[in-house]
Amino acid sequence: MTSAKAQFGQFFTPRAVVRFALSLLEAIGARLPGACVCDPACGPGEWLSAALEAGAAEAVGMDCDAAMLRPWRESGLADDGRATLAIADSLDPALRLAARADLVLGNPPFGTQLAGATDLQLGRYAEHYRLPLPGRAPTAGPSPQALARLRRYPRELLFLERFVGICRPDGWIAIVLPEGVFTNRRRRHVREWLLARVTLHHVVGLPRATFRAHATAARTCLAIMQRRQPEPGHEVLLSVADDCAQEGLDALLQLLRDPSTAEAQAALPDLTPPILRD
Numbered sequence: 001m002t003s004a005k006a007q008f009g010q011f012f013t014p015r016a017v018v019r020f021a022l023s024l025l026e027a028i029g030a031r032l033p034g035a036c037v038c039d040p041a042c043g044p045g046e047w048l049s050a051a052l053e054a055g056a057a058e059a060v061g062m063d064c065d066a067a068m069l070r071p072w073r074e075s076g077l078a079d080d081g082r083a084t085l086a087i088a089d090s091l092d093p094a095l096r097l098a099a100r101a102d103l104v105l106g107n108p109p110f111g112t113q114l115a116g117a118t119d120l121q122l123g124r125y126a127e128h129y130r131l132p133l134p135g136r137a138p139t140a141g142p143s144p145q146a147l148a149r150l151r152r153y154p155r156e157l158l159f160l161e162r163f164v165g166i167c168r169p170d171g172w173i174a175i176v177l178p179e180g181v182f183t184n185r186r187r188r189h190v191r192e193w194l195l196a197r198v199t200l201h202h203v204v205g206l207p208r209a210t211f212r213a214h215a216t217a218a219r220t221c222l223a224i225m226q227r228r229q230p231e232p233g234h235e236v237l238l239s240v241a242d243d244c245a246q247e248g249l250d251a252l253l254q255l256l257r258d259p260s261t262a263e264a265q266a267a268l269p270d271l272t273p274p275i276l277r278d
């Protein structure tokens, strides 16, 4: 694994998966034309480019790695008047992004912790983010133990909190996360936190091959949600993508567009929602 991959968690999302996510969002009511979209960990900017192609009016992207300047220039994103791009730590609460975007899209870095963060950064994160240090009074300064705990905290979970914060009320989120966020017992507090703030519509298991080009076979899933509290009795649709080629994803999209059809009932796996299991 190259050092940028290990340090920044650089696993870029294949365009077919990005298109699938945008189509699924539109199928359940999100509107891309005229929208402001944000990817706070945008890498080369695949999600932003695809959203602009689908009619978004404004695309805001950040990445902490200055090496992304080159792909932004090569793809034309840097010269697109609708795009605002910055090399920045988008977890830094000093970047005022709260409730700005109609859609927050992307695949935040996973499999990395905050070990490389400075004490100053960690202190800022501890002030702002609620997930890593649940129950801590917002005014109390973080203790050394709390900072040490935060240092080991999975970066993707801070990003999950950041995605929800950036999204305007009633806006939409498409996010790729490690599957464990939805299945591991010790991530229960994350699910409780999330489900109190968003209506989760879809969790689609992605094939292990999705990020093979980046030398990882991590189990990941795509979660599609809206920033609004769920209605009583709301159900989450769980599905599994067998492959991440365009054709297979198009077929799955057809089934998810109308899950009540007999064809969909036969094809969608009968999964006990792990979210509700523990």
Ligand SMILES: C[S@@+](CC[C@H](N)C(=O)[O-])C[C@H]1O[C@@H](n2cnc3c(N)ncnc32)[C@H](O)[C@@H]1O
Pocket: 008, 009, 010, 011, 012, 013, 039, 040, 041, 042, 043, 044, 045, 046, 047, 062, 063, 064, 065, 088, 089, 090, 091, 106, 107, 108, 109, 110
């Ligand atoms: C998994 S990659 C995904 C990139 C892109 N969203 C995609 O789906 O192709 C995560 C990106 O987040 C960037 N990143 C990691 N930590 C970051 C931070 N604190 N602020 C901004 N970007 C960050 C990495 O450099 C990497 O390009």
